[in-house]
Amino acid sequence: MNGKIVGVFILVSSLIVGAALYYLQIYGFYQEVDAPAQGIKLVTLANNDGEVIPQEDYHAIDADSSPIRYRACFTTSYSLALLTETFQMVEGVEPRNAPGWFDCFDAKAIAGELEAGTALTFLSKKNVHFGVDRIVAITDDGRGYVWHELNDCGEKAYDGTIVGEECPALPSALAPTE
8 A cells, every 4th residue: 555655656746847847848937028129130241240120020038048049030121132132141050949839930930941942041149148149030021030059169168079269268157167
């Protein structure tokens, strides 16, 4: 009889912990955020500065628990032709999955548009957090998507590889201890 009670206790405890873990990963740490006060910027080809692009219908989520949890959706009136002539493009990036409840950001659909050539990716900001760049994808019909992507410095820093001189200084919280 005591074995059944212990078994039930372990089972119930496991279910509670599993449900809590699921909730925290999918809902718990995210919060909706307002559009950036300075607007959505893309890095220009001319001088590597950020230039604001027109945007409407901005929806975004972020979490303090990770620098790569930021996702946003918006619309813009700029055409892909204007964007490619003016702003730095980024190759070889794919959108990261967003929680299912944030339904404007479908990573699989965005990746399909990138592969089909009906969407292009641009650099919004280099090192928005150490080793993390902000990427903006814009479709040919003006839908825009934003996410954070690890850059080469971030991949090196977070996998333990020695960070080279081309990377900014590693924040003290991330620096290896001897």
